[in-house]
Amino acid sequence: MTRPLHPLKALMALVAGGALLVGCSAPGAASAAAPATSQSEASADIVRPQRIVAITSETADMALLLAGPQSMAAIAVGSQSPTMGMVPDLARQVETTLPAGVTPDPEQILSYQPDLVLTTSRHGGEKTANEQLAAAGVPMITFESADFNTPEAYESALRTVGDAVGQPEKAEKYASELHDAIAEIDSQRSDKHPSVLALMARGGNVMAMSSDNMLPGLALRAGASDAAQTAGITATGTIDAELLIRANPDIILLEDFQGSGQAPFAELLANTAVQDVPAIANQNVHLIAMTEASSLAGINLPVGYRKIAELIAQ
Secondary structure (H helix, E strand, C coil), rough: CCCCEEEEHHHHHCHHHCCCCCCCCEEECCCCCCCCCHHHHHHHHCCCCCCCECCHHHHHHHHHHHHHHHHEEHHHHHHHCCCCCCCCCHCCCCCCCEEECCCCCHHHHCCCCCCCEEEECCCCHHHHHHHHCCCCCCCEEEEEEEHHHHHHHHHHHHHHHHHHHHHHHHHHHHHHHCCCCHHHCCCCCCCCCCEEEEECCCCCCCEEECCHHHHHHHHHHCCCCCCHHHHCCCCCEEEEEHHHHHHHHCEEEEEEEHHHHCCCHHHHHHHHHHHCCCHHCCCCEEEECCCCCCCCCCCHHHCCCCCCCCHHHH
């Protein structure tokens, strides 16, 4: 079955040093100028970048998985952490790392002589840097955060990176395995519909996640109802005791951010005002590792999804 081209593949037409990544023509399109080539000949023409710079952890993880550490010139430092990276053992084989939360200077990136740059647009501040790199002739793929917020979106991103690094068959293998594992869990979806609220902690603030994030999205996929929606939460933001009471969840899922555990949530959960919230009263509060159910989980998503599905079915 022919797989449609991801829209980002158009960004991969330029490769440093004059090499080209050749995209597929539209299905059924005639190609009078080019002679037919065998699959083995086409494979021989695949360009595999050897100096990839992956600025964000999710892009670094995919490139490491598909191209291997030997093809990486620099990666996001978070990928080396077992509490944050999808393939930390591979990531630790790469010597040069980029700091978390900082958009590298274009001159710094160019100093690594990259033949491919992968990144994620988080807040728009990367636009100028990306334009400078493009002007320098560096091939880039810039993902949006939403490209990692559902299993299907991750599959698509994985295939895009697979094409970019010259490993489409390997990418298809991982994407298909992920798809099948998620589909199996989907088929066992519970007929129970407890309300679920997912919380995350950053910079000393506890925030309720909206349903467009991976963790609550998987809970809803498993059959839960959306406690955030009940409370009128439409975007991820700070939560206090009053808002938690309004959400009144049956289950609370806590994102275990970089192994910090429940500590960041302790004050909110211990507040006397929230002790009658069903999830707290019934001790139905659970930690879920971000390496299993977040935008960074990647091919580990079935592990987290199964845990969440089992909690929903209780």
